[in-house]
Amino acid sequence: MMTARTERKPAVYVLEDGRIFRGQAYGAIGETFGEAVFNTGMTGYQETLTDPSYHRQVVAMTAPQIGNTGVNDEDPESSRIWVAGYVVRDPARVPSNWRSQRSLDEELVKQGIVGISGIDTRALTRHLRERGAMRCGIFSGPAVADDATLLERVRRAPQMEGADLCGEVATDETYVVPAIGTKRFTVAALDLGIKGMTPHRMAERGIEVHVLPANATAEDVYAVAPDGVFFSNGPGDPATADGQVAVLREVLGRKTPFFGICFGNQLLGRALGFGTYKLKYGHRGINQPVQDRTTGKVEVTAHNHGFAVDAPLDRVSDTPYGRVEVSHICLNDDVVEGLQCLDQPAFSVQYHPEAAAGPHDAAYLFDRFVELMEGQRA
Numbered sequence: 363m364m365t366a367r368t369e370r371k372p373a374v375y376v377l378e379d380g381r382i383f384r385g386q387a388y389g390a391i392g393e394t395f396g397e398a399v400f401n402t403g404m405t406g407y408q409e410t411l412t413d414p415s416y417h418r419q420v421v422a423m424t425a426p427q428i429g430n431t432g433v434n435d436e437d438p439e440s441s442r443i444w445v446a447g448y449v450v451r452d453p454a455r456v457p458s459n460w461r462s463q464r465s466l467d468e469e470l471v472k473q474g475i476v477g478i479s480g481i482d483t484r485a486l487t488r489h490l491r492e493r494g495a496m497r498c499g500i501f502s503g504p505a506v507a508d509d510a511t512l513l514e515r516v517r518r519a520p521q522m523e524g525a526d527l528c529g530e531v532a533t534d535e536t537y538v539v540p541a542i543g544t545k546r547f548t549v550a551a552l553d554l555g556i557k558g559m560t561p562h563r564m565a566e567r568g569i570e571v572h573v574l575p576a577n578a579t580a581e582d583v584y585a586v587a588p589d590g591v592f593f594s595n596g597p598g599d600p601a602t603a604d605g606q607v608a609v610l611r612e613v614l615g616r617k618t619p620f621f622g623i624c625f626g627n628q629l630l631g632r633a634l635g636f637g638t639y640k641l642k643y644g645h646r647g648i649n650q651p652v653q654d655r656t657t658g659k660v661e662v663t664a665h666n667h668g669f670a671v672d673a674p675l676d677r678v679s680d681t682p683y684g685r686v687e688v689s690h691i692c693l694n695d696d697v698v699e700g701l702q703c704l705d706q707p708a709f710s711v712q713y714h715p716e717a718a719a720g721p722h723d724a725a726y727l728f729d730r731f732v733e734l735m736e737g738q739r740a
């Protein structure tokens with residue numbers, strides 16, 4: 363149960379390993395559970411909050427001041443806030459920006475998002491970095507009880523590993539994002555938790571994007587006569603998405619141009635026969651260095667992933683769909699950040715070239731998708 367906050371009440375943030383942080387209620391009063399993760403973006407909190415890939419995650423911001431530029435109706439990446447809970451050090455008392463329409467606190471209350479402020483988010487981040495992502499709960503108002511009871515409740519919450527979540531965030535109905543200017547291509551985009559900027563980046567390049575529900579079949583995909591197929595980002599464990607992997611294998615079998623982002627990269631990995639695994643604490647932020655191994659260039663990129671593809675970095679792999687190489691790696695930890703098929707018009711990246719929020723270094727990947735579709739026509 364959640365009620366609007368009228369004064370800053372005490373709140374408690376409880377990690378499943380027993381570490382407890384005490385602060386003040388922020389946003390809605392009540393209780394919430396999820397995977398404890400941290401995001402290192404200095405800005406872009408609206409895009410983070412509304413990214414469907416954060417479904418069932420309680421996001422802590424490492425930047426100490428959040429909410430300074432308020433909230434507007436232009437920056438959300440979907441129709442609602444998806445984070446399960448929100449953790450900040452020092453919320454803005456007075457938002458100030460020419461586009462601001464209301465405060466972040468008001469928006470969190472309006473959407474029933476339970477948060478906590480005033481805790482040492484640096485200590486929390488160091489703890490998660492050492493111990494790894496784990497379950498947590500935020501409790502305020504009538505939800506506060508003795509620590510042992512709260513800990514017990516956190517330990518009963520569902521785990522992220524094994525969670526099948528795309529169906530909970532994706533569209534139920536197909537919709538079309540028209541091309542901006544002259545239409546050059548049609549793309550079937552599987553919505554596994556798509557961010558609004560992604561079809562927009564394609565539309566800017568003359569692509570008409572048919573956004574299909576997460577459970578669309580290969581028949582549904584080919585019913586739109588696509589020049590290319592796209593799989594989006596999305597929440598949950600990629601190891602659960604067997605139906606989508608089967609659709610992707612059909613796409614590879616037909617050699618239709620394919621581009622995948624984030625969850626879409628993990629599913630390309632699976633379709634090619636690689637495994638996926640859970641990272642210790644994931645990559646979330648807008649300042650991650652990635653190297654494009656095909657050009658040697660380093661990009662600063664936006665990330666939001668807790669899982670990764672397990673593929674060899676040092677050699678080309680032979681798969682049932684031809685040869686594949688790891689095209690991009692994260693320079694912080696050598697995690698696979700992109701896959702390039704060498705005998706197929708298919709590639710994907712683990713990070714976010716749509717850049718909402720984030721630097722625009724990786725925009726060239728949308729042009730690569732266009733080139734693949736052009737190549738298929740020639």
Ligand SMILES: NC(=O)CC[C@H](N)C(=O)O
Binds near residue numbers: 595623626667669
């Ligand atoms: N943004 C995404 O697509 C995330 C993919 C997957 N849920 C992960 O955490 O790795």
